[in-house]
Amino acid sequence: MASRRIDRPRLLVIERDPPPLGVVAASLDRPCCVGAALTGCDIHGTAAVLCGCAESAVESCCAIIGSLATLATFDLSTVDVVIATLDLPDGTGLDALEAVRAVRSELPVIIAARPEDADRAAEVIRAGALDFVVCASGDQAAIRIAIDKSLAHHRERQENNRLHRELADSLAELERKNTLLEELIEQLERKSRTDELTQLSNRRWLNLMLQGSWAEAMRYDLPLACLMIDLDGFKLFNDRLGHQAGDQLLREAATLIEANSRQVDVSARYGGDEFCILMPHTEAREATRVARRIVEAWGERRDRADRDEPRVGMTIGIAHVDLSRPRNPDELVRHADEALYAGKEAGKNRVVIRRRQGIRAVGCEAAAMAGV
Incomplete structure (x- = not known):
């Protein structure tokens, strides 16, 4: 035809x-x-x-x-x-x-x-x-x-x-491409703020959130806490069992930290075997309860570990704006880091809180920890 x-x-x-x-x-x-x-x-x-x-x-x-x-x-x-x-x-x-x-x-x-x-x-x-x-x-x-x-x-x-059909088709295609672009941007943003090994926030994202949380706390007189976490004996574990086993242990620690944190908290890998939790709108007592819960959960994991596996503990240092009186967000993190290393020097596997007058151990071994 x-x-x-x-x-x-x-x-x-x-x-x-x-x-x-x-x-x-x-x-x-x-x-x-x-x-x-x-x-x-x-x-x-x-x-x-x-x-x-x-x-x-x-x-x-x-x-x-x-x-x-x-x-x-x-x-x-x-x-x-x-x-x-x-x-x-x-x-x-x-x-x-x-x-x-x-x-x-x-x-x-x-x-x-x-x-x-x-x-x-x-x-x-x-x-x-x-x-x-x-x-x-x-x-x-x-x-x-x-x-x-x-x-x-x-x-x-x-x-x-x-023309209307072509326009509708063009708009539909544009919407499809915009959706794909938004998904790609979201993936890139998620990757840019995520630690590849542990899937926690990375240090860059932690620093950005720290600046925002600090500004909010100072402007509205809100509580703000920071927890620094370190795995005791990780180097020996990593040297003896290898990097793959060490990476797996870091992933287990990250999963445990994320599971025991609150939705409002920012859990991040700070570097190596160190982790950090930024806790906005959080009083010192609540921050201490979270820290103790994490150390206790890690202790249970350690008790279930193979007897031939090197023992890896966990020490947490806490800083709070109402206790250590930091002058800026970097100082808040530094106070938490000071409390962490004081805890490691005092025997490890404990929670330590930084006060303005000095550093106080909240507990030594999970079962013996006392409140603030």
Whole structure:
């Protein structure tokens, strides 16, 4: 089948008796479409009468039908414009308009009427017709103009629909790409703030969160605590069992720390076998309870370890803005670090808190720890 010639309109004529509308086809720039092909034919059967295009290689053609019954079986997908007379044998042009709009609401419909029906123009337009034409006998100029206008309107609407579809497709593709971009950015941001080995926050992210938490604590007089954590005996463990075993131990420590921290806390790998927990909105007593819980949980893990495995303990140093009175966020971390190393020097495997007057051990071995 030849490709559709979109430059040649496809016209459906619905009228009681040809002429007057059938001869219009000859004026639509269709050399193979002659008035004789649509006039003087029996249009009262159940099939449409086609113009000469139907016998040529051109897919589109004009058709003429004489009743609403035939319209009900006609394939309107082959039509670019419909022109119907107001008077039909089994109804009216308004009925034809309603039937067409029920199938293809965008299809332009012209209603042609005799001069005595001119006062029905408003009714027809309100019903959805694109145009209402009053044509006297033998005068086809108004009909041709109406068809040309309807075709131009139809083509413009088709082009607008095409542009809308392309725009919708472009917007959908843009949204898809934006979603992928957002996911990629989120992945990159997550990687940029995550320690690859332990999946805790990295030191860079910890420092950013520390600055923000400190500013908030100073502005609104809120409590803020910092815990520095170190694995006692990790170097011996790593040297004896190898780096893979050491990495696995660090991952276990990170999992335990994250599991015993609160959602508001920032758990981070500080470097090597050192970890840090930033605890905004946290009183010293609560920070101490969290530290003790972590050391106790680690002690349980140590008790379950292989007897031939080097013993690895855990020491935690605590600093709090209300106790050590740091002057800046870096000093808060330094106070927690001082408490940590004081704990290691005092025997390891304990929780130590930094006060303004000095350092105080909160507990030695998990079972013997006392409160603040």
